[in-house]
Amino acid sequence: MDATGLFFLTSAPSVAHITTRERGDQLVHQFNLLERHKRGTQRLVAYWSDPDASLFVDAYRRHLVRGTALRLKLDRVRPHPTRDGLIAFITDCQLAPERWPSYHAEPALQGPAPSSSPHP
Numbered sequence: 235m236d237a238t239g240l241f242f243l244t245s246a247p248s249v250a251h252i253t254t255r256e257r258g259d260q261l262v263h264q265f266n267l268l269e270r271h272k273r274g275t276q277r278l279v280a281y282w283s284d285p286d287a288s289l290f291v292d293a294y295r296r297h298l299v300r301g302t303a304l305r306l307k308l309d310r311v312r313p314h315p316t317r318d319g320l321i322a323f324i325t326d327c328q329l330a331p332e333r334w335p336s337y338h339a340e341p342a343l344q345g346p347a348p349s350s351s352p353h354p
């Protein structure tokens with residue numbers, strides 16, 4: 235199952251060694267995450283093995299701390315085999331903005347220009 239959404243780091247990403255049927259043994263970046271939803275929170279362990287993972291982690295290391303929001307695209311989401319929560323593989327990762335744009339911040343539609351002629 236694929237998923238896209240907003241997730242929050244519970245700790246800084248770490249390097250982990252995993253074995254998958256598709257790719258065998260590999261070193262990956264492990265992201266421990268929480269997803270918030272109407273019924274509470276869901277724990278998720280996500281692995282990122284793409285070459286972009288190292289570039290992303292190195293570039294944003296000081297931002298990747300507990301509580302940081304990430305926009306993620308996930309692949310192969312399923313129940314974690316040994317603990318509560320889910321396991322998935324990251325296919326795209328972005329830092330979420332510190333503050334989401336508000337619909338109030340959108341520019342108002344411009345009405346007709348005020349008349350420049352003086353009133354009699």
